[in-house]
Amino acid sequence: MDLNTASLAGLTKLVGLESAYDLILxxxxxxxxxxxxxxxxxxxxxxxxxxxxxxxxxxxxxxxFRDDGAARL
Incomplete structure (x- = not known):
């Protein structure tokens, strides 16, 4: 599940409702x-x-994006 595109419902199953809202915000x-x-x-x-x-x-x-966050072109 990608954190940038996951739905609120999907994130809620992963982290709970309050934390899902924080991730989306x-x-x-x-x-x-x-x-x-x-x-x-x-x-x-x-x-x-x-x-x-x-x-x-x-x-x-x-x-x-690599695990360290650096972009590769």
């Missing part, structure tokens, strides 16, 4: 480091999201 994310800046999402919680299969991609962006 702070979109778009360019890196996991930006997700870690969302209130309630520290490095541990980000690691849990990644382990659950969550991804961070920008729709329509031809670049891909």
């Amino acid at each position: 702070w979109r778009p994310y360019l890196s996991w480091g930006e997700v870690a800046c969302v209130p309630g999402f520290d490095e541990r919680r980000v690691a849990e999201l990644r382990a659950a299969g969550a991804t961070v991609k920008l729709p329509g962006d031809p670049r891909t």
Whole structure:
């Protein structure tokens, strides 16, 4: 599930309703480091999201993002 495009219902199943709203409010994310800046999402919680299969991609962006957030062209 991509954090930039997931629906509220999908995010709610993953993180709960209040946290899902927070994730949507702070979109778009360019890196996991930006997700870690969302209130309630520290490095541990980000690691849990990644382990659950969550991804961070920008729709329509031809670049891909490495795990460290650096763009590759």
